[in-house]
Amino acid sequence: MSSINYSEKIPNNVNLGEDRTLQRALEGWQPNFINWWDDVGPEGSTNHEVYLRTAVSVDPNGWAQFGHVKMRDYRWGIFLNPGDTNREIHFGDHKGEKAWQDVPGEHRANLRRIIVTQGDTEPASVEQQRHLGLTAPSMYDLRNLFQINVEEGRHLWAMVYLLHKHFGRDGREEAEALLQRQSGDENNPRILGAFNEKTPDWLAFFMFTYFTDRDGKFQLSALAESAFDPLARTTKFMLTEEAHHMFVGESGISRVLSRTAQVMNDLKTDDPAQVRAAGAIDLPTIQRYLNFHYSVTIDLFGADQSSNAATFYSSGLKGRYEEGKRTDDHVLKGQTYKVLEVKDGQLLEKEVPMLNALNEVLRDDFIKDSMAGVGRWNKVLEKAGVPTRLVVPHKAFNRQIGALAGIKMSPDGRVVSEAEWTARKAEWLPTPEDFAFVASLMGRVVEPGKFAGWIAPPVMGINRQPVDFEYVRFN
Ligand SMILES: [Fe+2]
Numbered sequence: 001m002s003s004i005n006y007s008e009k010i011p012n013n014v015n016l017g018e019d020r021t022l023q024r025a026l027e028g029w030q031p032n033f034i035n036w037w038d039d040v041g042p043e044g045s046t047n048h049e050v051y052l053r054t055a056v057s058v059d060p061n062g063w064a065q066f067g068h069v070k071m072r073d074y075r076w077g078i079f080l081n082p083g084d085t086n087r088e089i090h091f092g093d094h095k096g097e098k099a100w101q102d103v104p105g106e107h108r109a110n111l112r113r114i115i116v117t118q119g120d121t122e123p124a125s126v127e128q129q130r131h132l133g134l135t136a137p138s139m140y141d142l143r144n145l146f147q148i149n150v151e152e153g154r155h156l157w158a159m160v161y162l163l164h165k166h167f168g169r170d171g172r173e174e175a176e177a178l179l180q181r182q183s184g185d186e187n188n189p190r191i192l193g194a195f196n197e198k199t200p201d202w203l204a205f206f207m208f209t210y211f212t213d214r215d216g217k218f219q220l221s222a223l224a225e226s227a228f229d230p231l232a233r234t235t236k237f238m239l240t241e242e243a244h245h246m247f248v249g250e251s252g253i254s255r256v257l258s259r260t261a262q263v264m265n266d267l268k269t270d271d272p273a274q275v276r277a278a279g280a281i282d283l284p285t286i287q288r289y290l291n292f293h294y295s296v297t298i299d300l301f302g303a304d305q306s307s308n309a310a311t312f313y314s315s316g317l318k319g320r321y322e323e324g325k326r327t328d329d330h331v332l333k334g335q336t337y338k339v340l341e342v343k344d345g346q347l348l349e350k351e352v353p354m355l356n357a358l359n360e361v362l363r364d365d366f367i368k369d370s371m372a373g374v375g376r377w378n379k380v381l382e383k384a385g386v387p388t389r390l391v392v393p394h395k396a397f398n399r400q401i402g403a404l405a406g407i408k409m410s411p412d413g414r415v416v417s418e419a420e421w422t423a424r425k426a427e428w429l430p431t432p433e434d435f436a437f438v439a440s441l442m443g444r445v446v447e448p449g450k451f452a453g454w455i456a457p458p459v460m461g462i463n464r465q466p467v468d469f470e471y472v473r474f475n
C-alpha cells in the first residue's frame with residue numbers, strides 16, 4: 001500500500017480506484033483546485049520548469065524523486081503513511097480502544113472543524129507567498145519557495161481527501177470553501193489571524209517558514225496522535241514535507257545573518273545605518289521581524305485556557321506533541337499546568353487544570369523548539385565575532401489571543417504603560433521604514449549561482465546538486 005499509483009489522474013496510495021464515487025467527487029474538485037492555483041498561486045510561474053521533489057512512496061527511504069516539472073503539472077495526490085490494523089488509541093477517555101477507521105457520529109462536528117482549520121492554512125500560505133517569486137534573491141531560493149508552495153498545495157489535497165471521504169455532503173462543501181476563502185480578504189478571510197498577514201518580502205518569508213511552518217509541525221504532530229486513524233496517517237506523511245519548509249526558514253535566516261555579520265566586520269561597525277547603506281539587513285531590523293513573526297505565530301495555538309482543547313484531547317481527536325514519549329497517565333484528569341494571567345497590571349502565574357491548558361502546553365513545546373533554532377542563528381553571529389544576539393521575545397509580547405491579549409508588554413517581559421508602548425513600539429516591531437528598506441533590497445536575482453547582496457549563498461545545493469545548478473528553467 002505504500003507505493004503510489006501514478007497511472008491515475010489523482011496519484012494516491014489509498015486504492016482510490018476502488019471507490020468510484022469518491023474518485024469522481026475528487027476529480028470534480030481537481031479542476032477547481034487548478035483554477036485556484038492559476039488565480040492565486042505563484043505569480044507568473046506557469047511556464048517555469050522547476051527542479052522539484054515529488055513523493056513516489058511513503059517509505060522513509062527514498063520517497064522523493066527529483067526532476068524539472070511545471071508546477072501546475074505537479075503530481076498532487078493523496079498519500080497516507082502505512083496503517084497498522086491493531087493500532088490503539090493511546091490517550092484520553094478512549095485509551096486502549098481500537099483506533100477509528102471512520103468518524104464516530106458524536107465527534108463528527110469537532111473532527112470536521114479540526115480538519116477544516118488545518119486545511120485552511122495550506123492554501124493560505126501559498127496565497128501569502130504568491131508575489132515572492134518576482135523578487136527571489138537567487139534561483140536556488142526561488143526553487144525552494146516553489147517546492148514549499150506545491151507541498152502546501154498537496155497538504156490541502158490531504159485534508160480535502162479526508163473531508164470528501166469521511167464527511168459526506170458537508171465535507172464536499174467545506175472542500176469548496178477552502179478554495180473560496182482568501183488570505184487577507186476582508187469579506188472572506190482565512191480562518192486564523194497569522195494566515196491573513198502579508199508576507200511582503202523574503203526576510204518575512206524566512207521568518208514565516210521558520211516560525212509559522214513550525215506551528216504546522218506542532219499542530220500536525222498533535223493530530224498524528226489522533227484516534228481517527230486516517231487523520232493520524234495523513235498528518236504523519238505531511239510532517240516529512242514540513243521539515244523542508246522549516247529548513248528553508250532556518251537556513252535562510254542563517255544566511256542573512258552571515259552576510260550581515262560579514263558587512264559589519266568589513267566596515268567595523270554595528271551602526272544600522274551603515275550596514276543598510278552597504279546593502280545588508282541590520283540586526284535590529286532582523287530582531288524586529290523575529291518579534292513580529294514569533295508573537296503572531298504563538299497566537300495560533302489559541303487561548304491559554306480552552307474547554308475545546310480539553311474536549312479534543314479527552315475524546316481522542318488531538319493528542320499532545322510526542323504523546324507516546326510522555327510518561328504520565330495520558331488521561332490528565334486532576335493534573336494542573338501553569339498559565340500566565342494579568343492581575344492589577346502585573347503578570348502572574350496560576351495553576352489551572354491541565355486538560356484546559358493543552359493549547360498552552362503545545363505552545364510551550366513550540367517555544368522550546370523555536371528557541372533552539374534561534375540559538376543556532378546566534379552561533380552564526382558568534383562565529384563571525386559579532387557580539388549581538390537575537391532573542392525570542394517574552395511569551396506575552398504583542399499577543400492578540402487569550403488572557404494576554406490587550407496588555408502591553410516589552411519584549412523582555414515588563415508590563416509597560418500605553419505611553420511607553422507607543423513611544424517604543426518602533427524599537428520592537430517592524431516599522432513602515434523597515435519594510436520600505438527591506439523592500440528596496442528585493443531585486444530579482446535568478447542567474448544560476450548568483451545571489452542578492454543581502455544574503456550569503458547556501459553551503460550546499462538541493463539533492464546534492466551544485467549551488468549554481470539550473471534549479472528553475474524559464475521558458
Ligand atoms: Fe502545510
Ligand SMILES: [Fe+2]
Nearest residue numbers: 213216242245
Ligand atoms: Fe509548511
